[in-house]
Each structure stands twice: as C-alpha cells, then as structure tokens.
Amino acid sequence: MAAGKGTRMKSRLPKVLHLLAGRALLAHVVDTAAQLSARQVVVISGHGAAEVESALAPLSGAGAAFDLRFVRQEPQLGTGHAVQQAVPVLADDGVVVVLSGDVPLIRAETLRELIATCGGDKLALLTIDFADPTGYGRIVRQGDAVQAIVEQKDASAEQRAITEVYSGIMALPARQLKRWLARLDKNNAQGEYYLTDIVKSAVADGMPVLGHRISDPLQVAGINSPLQLAELERAWQLRTARELMEQGVRLADPARLDVRGILRCAQDVSIDVNCVFEGEVTLGEGVKVGANCVIANATIGAAAVIHPFTHIEGGKPGSKDFIEVGAGALVGPFARLRPGARLGAEVHIGNFVEVKNSTLAKGAKANHLAYLGDATVGERVNFGAGSITANYDGAFKHRTVIEADAHIGSNCVLVAPVTIGAGGTVGGGSTITKDTPAGALSVARGKQVSIANWKRPSKPR
Ligand code: UD1
Numbered sequence: 001m002a003a004g005k006g007t008r009m010k011s012r013l014p015k016v017l018h019l020l021a022g023r024a025l026l027a028h029v030v031d032t033a034a035q036l037s038a039r040q041v042v043v044i045s046g047h048g049a050a051e052v053e054s055a056l057a058p059l060s061g062a063g064a065a066f067d068l069r070f071v072r073q074e075p076q077l078g079t080g081h082a083v084q085q086a087v088p089v090l091a092d093d094g095v096v097v098v099l100s101g102d103v104p105l106i107r108a109e110t111l112r113e114l115i116a117t118c119g120g121d122k123l124a125l126l127t128i129d130f131a132d133p134t135g136y137g138r139i140v141r142q143g144d145a146v147q148a149i150v151e152q153k154d155a156s157a158e159q160r161a162i163t164e165v166y167s168g169i170m171a172l173p174a175r176q177l178k179r180w181l182a183r184l185d186k187n188n189a190q191g192e193y194y195l196t197d198i199v200k201s202a203v204a205d206g207m208p209v210l211g212h213r214i215s216d217p218l219q220v221a222g223i224n225s226p227l228q229l230a231e232l233e234r235a236w237q238l239r240t241a242r243e244l245m246e247q248g249v250r251l252a253d254p255a256r257l258d259v260r261g262i263l264r265c266a267q268d269v270s271i272d273v274n275c276v277f278e279g280e281v282t283l284g285e286g287v288k289v290g291a292n293c294v295i296a297n298a299t300i301g302a303a304a305v306i307h308p309f310t311h312i313e314g315g316k317p318g319s320k321d322f323i324e325v326g327a328g329a330l331v332g333p334f335a336r337l338r339p340g341a342r343l344g345a346e347v348h349i350g351n352f353v354e355v356k357n358s359t360l361a362k363g364a365k366a367n368h369l370a371y372l373g374d375a376t377v378g379e380r381v382n383f384g385a386g387s388i389t390a391n392y393d394g395a396f397k398h399r400t401v402i403e404a405d406a407h408i409g410s411n412c413v414l415v416a417p418v419t420i421g422a423g424g425t426v427g428g429g430s431t432i433t434k435d436t437p438a439g440a441l442s443v444a445r446g447k448q449v450s451i452a453n454w455k456r457p458s459k460p461r
C-alpha cells in the first residue's frame with residue numbers, strides 16, 4: 001500500500017519516495033518483498049502515482065528478479081479500498097502479504113515467520129506491544145484467539161488500554177482475502193474502508209486468526225512526519241554502526257556514521273566521525289578514514305589512508321566510473337576523486353587535488369593543488385603543485401599520457417592530447433602542447449630576462 005498522501009510530511013514528494021539510508025521508503029519494502037521470492041509484487045499507488053511508478057520502474061522490467069505490477073487507487077478511501085484495487089491482478093491461489101510503503105524496515109526473516117504462521121489457511125497478523133499504543137489499531141483477543149482489530153478512533157476506553165497493536169502487516173490466503181474485501185463497508189469513525197475489518201469476517205467464517213508478536217519496534221515503525229523519518233534514520237544508522245563494530249570496525253563515534261548503501265570492511269578498519277558512505281564501498285584491511293569524508297562507490301585497498309574532508313564520488317559498481325584506491329595509498333586531506341579515478345598502490349593524492357577518469361600507477365604522486373582529468377599516469381610520476389591536464393577543448397575531451405618516472409614541475413599546463421616521455425622532466429610553469437621525448441628536460445615558457453639597475457616608476461616629489 002503506497003497510495004496515501006502523507007499529509008504530515010508537508011512535502012511535494014509522495015511520502016513513500018522520501019529517502020531512508022539513501023533509498024526510497026517504498027524501495028526498501030519492495031526489496032524485502034523480493035527476498036521472499038514472491039510470485040509478484042503489487043504496488044498500490046494513488047497520491048503522486050506517476051512519480052511513484054517511475055521511481056520504482058528501475059526495479060521492474062526485463063531482468064528483474066520478480067514481477068512488479070502497479071495498480072492505482074483513486075481516490076483513497078482507506079486501506080481496505082487500497083487492497084481492493086489489487087484484486088484483479090492477484091491469483092486466487094497462494095498467500096498474500098500486505099505491506100505498508102511507509103513501514104520500510106520490516107525484515108524478510110520476520111515476514112517468512114509470518115507466512116509460516118499463516119500456513120496457507122490462516123489469517124496471520126504481525127503485532128507488537130507498545131507502551132504508548134495511541135493511533136494504532138488494537139488487537140482484541142479472547143484468550144489467545146484474535147477477535148478483531150479496533151482502530152483508535154473506534155475504540156472504547158477499555159480497548160484503548162490494550163497495548164498490543166496491529167503493525168499494518170498481515171499474511172492470508174488470497175481466495176479468502178478477495179471474498180472478505182468484497183464485504184467491507186465504511187460504517188466507522190473515519191468513514192473509510194478498513195482492511196482491518198476483515199478480521200471480523202475471518203472470525204465469522206471460522207478461520208483461525210493468529211497474532212505473530214515481535215519485539216523489535218524498528219521493523220514496524222511507520223513514517224508520517226519528517227521527525228519520525230529522521231528518528232528512524234538515526235535508529236537504523238545506529239544499528240548499522242553496531243553491526244560494523246561487532247565485526248571489529250573501530251568507529252570513533254557510532255552516532256556519527258551514515259551508511260546509505262553497502263559498506264564492507266576488512267579487519268582493523270577505523271573510521272573517524274561524520275563520514276558518509278554511499279552506494280557500494282569496500283574498505284580493505286587496516287584502512288583509516290579521517291573525519292568528514294564522503295565516499296561513494298569505491299574500493300579502498302589495504303592500509304590506505306583517506307585523510308579528513310576527502311570526497312570520493314565513484315559511479316555504479318562494475319562500470320568504468322567506479323573508483324579504486326590501491327593498497328597503501330594516501331588521499332587528502334581535501335582531495336576529490338571523481339568518477340573513474342583509479343589509483344594504484346602507494347599513490348599519494350594531496351590537498352586540493354582533483355582526479356577524474358584517470359589511472360595513476362604505483363607510487364605516482366600529486367600532492368598539492370592539481371587537476372588530473374582523462375590522464376594515464378605511469379609509476380613514480382611526480383605531478384607538481386598547481387599543474388593541470390587541459391583535457392577539454394570546448395567540444396571534446398582528450399587524453400594525457402605521462403610515462404613512468406616523469407617529473408612535472410609546478411604550475412604546468414599539459415594540453416591534451418599529449419604524451420610526456422618516460423623519465424622526462426617538464427620545467428615549472430610550462431605549457432606543453434607537443435609530445436616530449438623520454439629523458440629530456442622540456443621547458444615551454446618565456447625565457448627569464450633580468451635588466452640591471454632597473455628603476456621603478458616613482459611619483460614626482
Ligand atoms: C493502519 C491500520 C492500523 C495499524 C496501522 C499501523 C487500517 C484501517 N488501520 O492505520 O490498524 O495499527 O496502520 O501503522 O488499516 N493507504 C493507501 N490507501 C488508503 C489509505 C492508506 O494506500 O486509502 C496506505 C498508506 O499510504 C500507508 C498504509 O496504507 O502506506 C497505511 O495507511 P495509514 O493511513 O497510515 O493507516 P493508519 O491509519 O495508520
């Protein structure tokens with residue numbers, strides 16, 4: 001169910017498209033459903049339907065692991081009405097699991113337990129005890145058997161005292177779901193078709209209704225406001241931080257880490273405060289990440305050090321834009337590695353150095369204020385302070401090749417396409433437009449002139 005407006009988010013963006021840990025709330029839920037090897041996943045959209053559908057489109061189509069279908073609920077007349085819209089696309093056999101697009105952290109494991117509780121012929125409700133159950137549907141039991149779910153607004157004072165609540169997630173046989181949906185009415189405090197009313201039909205038809213009670217509130221936390229979104233984000237990040245620490249990762253402060261994707265760490269990795277990891281990042285053994293780094297889609301080799309305030313922004317894993325940093329490399333502080341930066345072992349990239357779509361072989365160094373774009377840099381090259389590759393002629397990008405052991409002085413411009421021969425030296429301040437021979441000193445700048453006893457202009461006294 002993802003049709004609700006999410007009024008309290010006070011946003012143009014449909015609620016289910018807000019991000020948690022870098023992914024849309026609804027994408028979390030669809031991913032989890034996919035892990036159940038569901039025959040199909042049906043998304044019921046309504047508010048902002050077109051936007052919701054196009055945001056999820058990348059998860060469907062050829063090559064998708066499951067069949068993703070969209071149905072629309074317009075207008076939105078309640079959760080029962082929402083599920084009614086899915087009836088035409090649901091097979092009669094099998095089990096339906098109803099999930100909420102705004103309850104993002106439910107785990108596949110828990111849903112497998114719920115499906116086992118359903119067993120193909122029972123109604124299984126996922127429930128939890130809340131010290132403050134305000135706003136939730138209450139689970140009314142007689143002995144162990146569930147009799148009804150009563151919504152907050154319809155509940156008596158006695159029912160409101162019940163602390164076991166319905167999470168919004170249930171599993172049941174499709175055939176009965178369809179039958180009971182047809183019986184719903186809106187004779188209730190909100191004038192809505194409540195999905196939760198099917199419990200009464202199940203009881204009337206003699207089907208067992210079982211509550212599967214869990215204790216982890218994060219899994220059933222729903223998001224209605226920016227505050228709840230931020231709180232769930234922090235709770236999730238703290239959980240991720242703890243898992244990393246259990247694997248031995250040293251976090252300076254588990255409360256100051258953000259992983260918006262997948263972070264894999266080998267042994268003895270340490271991460272200082274306020275680092276953000278996006279996409280897929282792998283940190284090799286003994287890697288140290290300084291404070292305030294943002295690292296996306298990159299593999300960092302063993303014992304490399306990423307100094308504070310470094311921005312590493314790789315593209316998709318497996319693409320030419322993914323970033324590799326070799327073992328023992330030193331990067332930053334204040335360095336910027338852009339898509340396609342590939343640094344070999346022991347490469348040094350210092351402060352205010354930008355590297356884009358360039359390969360630097362083992363031991364190459366660019367320590368200060370430099371730009372390497374579309375360059376192939378050989379082993380042990382030293383790229384001087386303030387030097388750049390001029391890779392763009394206004395229409396096309398060109399490559400610069402700097403062969404092994406070349407030494408580029410300070411403040412040079414290497415105008416691509418150009419090759420600097422192995423072991424050659426480029427004098428500081430040179431603008432190099434032609435290939436340079438191996439082993440030579442190449443200088444391309446105005447010759448130094450000194451005029452003896454030069455008198456500066458002065459004002460008449
Ligand atoms: C619902 C349950 C309540 C439960 C709570 C858990 C009902 C009647 N009540 O209440 O027992 O404790 O969830 O969070 O089901 N939606 C639609 N179309 C609609 C209305 C809602 O798609 O017409 C979607 C929303 O986008 C959301 C989900 O259904 O993803 C739940 O809707 P919401 O309004 O939050 O339900 P609650 O009133 O919280």
Ligand code: CA
Pocket residue numbers: none
């Ligand atoms: Ca509601």
